[in-house]
Amino acid sequence: DVKVTQSSRYLVKRTGEKVFLECVQDMDHENMFWYRQDPGLGLRLIYFSYDVKMKEKGDIPEGYSVSREKKERFSLILESASTNQTSMYLCASSPGTGWTSAFFGQGTRLTVV
Amino acid sequence: ELKVEQNPLFLSMQEGKNYTIYCNYSTTSDRLYWYRQDPGKSLESLFVLLSNGAVKQEGRLMASLDTKARLSTLHITAAVHDLSATYFCAVDISGGSNYKLTFGKGTLLTVNP
Numbered sequence: 001d002v003k004v005t006q007s008s009r010y011l012v013k014r015t016g017e018k019v020f021l022e023c024v025q026d027m028d029h030e031n032m033f034w035y036r037q038d039p040g041l042g043l044r045l046i047y048f049s050y051d052v053k054m055k056e057k058g059d060i061p062e063g064y065s066v067s068r069e070k071k072e073r074f075s076l077i078l079e080s081a082s083t084n085q086t087s088m089y090l091c092a093s094s095p096g097t098g099w100t101s102a103f104f105g106q107g108t109r110l111t112v113v
Numbered sequence: 114e115l116k117v118e119q120n121p122l123f124l125s126m127q128e129g130k131n132y133t134i135y136c137n138y139s140t141t142s143d144r145l146y147w148y149r150q151d152p153g154k155s156l157e158s159l160f161v162l163l164s165n166g167a168v169k170q171e172g173r174l175m176a177s178l179d180t181k182a183r184l185s186t187l188h189i190t191a192a193v194h195d196l197s198a199t200y201f202c203a204v205d206i207s208g209g210s211n212y213k214l215t216f217g218k219g220t221l222l223t224v225n226p
Contacts, residue, residue: 033214042201042218043156058213090155101146101158102214 003027004105006091012111019078021108023091029103030096032074034058034066037088037107046089049074050096081112115140117204119217126192126224134220136185136202144205145185146214147176149198156201160187192224 007022025032031050035043035058045058047066055066063085067075074093078085088109094102116139126132136145144163148156160169162178162185169176173196175188185202199221203214 035216040218043203043216045213045215048213059215092156101148101161103158104148104156106155 004091004093004103006089006105006108008108009106010109010111012113013078013081015082015112017078017081017112019081019110019112021076021078021089021091021110023074023076023093023105024072025074025091025093025103026072027093027095027103028071029093030071031094031102032068033092033094033102034064034074034076035090035092036060037090043090046076078110081110083112086110086112115142115204115206115215117202117215117217119200119202119220122218122220124220124222126189126222128193128224128226129191131191132189134187134189134200134202134222136187136217138183138185138202138204138215140204140206141183142180142204142206145178146203146205147185147187148201148203150201150219151198159200189222192222194224194226197222197224 004025033048034046037043049055049068065077091105092102118137147159150156160176165180167178173190178185199219201219203216207213
């Protein structure tokens with residue numbers, strides 16, 4: 001089974017802190033994604049990466065950055081957390097070619113206080 | 114900008130009844146995905162629809178794709194309580210590399226005894 005593992009299920013951080021969300025996948029997938037899920041808004045793409053050290057902005061990149069130093073690991077960084085970044089964050093991965101679905105991690109619920 | 118609209122956003126059904134969830138999208142694509150999300154859980158892939166006229170069925174769920182109408186449907190037959198979940202459609206216009214899945218806002222389905 002494909003596994004996408006996010007390092008934390010729940011996080012509480014203070015405003016202004018630098019926050020790291022980690023994601024690891026074990027299927028040698030080329031593509032990795034970070035989404036944010038909010039009630040009534042569905043899933044919105046923050047950043048994605050199609051190769052090591054490669055990244056592209058999604059639809060809502062402001063306030064976030066990412067890092068992909070190894071193929072299996074994709075990190076989302078909140079440079080200075082704000083209360084409007086309180087949300088559920090979902091990591092996903094998919095193969096570089098073909099038409100299979102993306103596989104999702106279990107999610108990290110981040111609360112910024 | 115690609116827009117993906119699902120309706121209804123909320124659906125309360127009686128067990129044994131049939132219903133359809135609709136997913137409209139605004140840009141040409143021939144790849145559409147359906148996901149299920151249980152409360153507090155991550156997204157699970159249900160169907161991958163890759164061409165016009167594609168139809169996939171799994172148990173009481175059947176998904177179809179009409180690329181000319183830019184419409185996908187998820188039909189529920191003889192609903193049971195276990196189908197209660199949020200269902201998302203997602204459209205990929207990246208060329209098959211899953212670079213950018215754009216999600217609908219989701220349909221919260223509640224099946225009542």
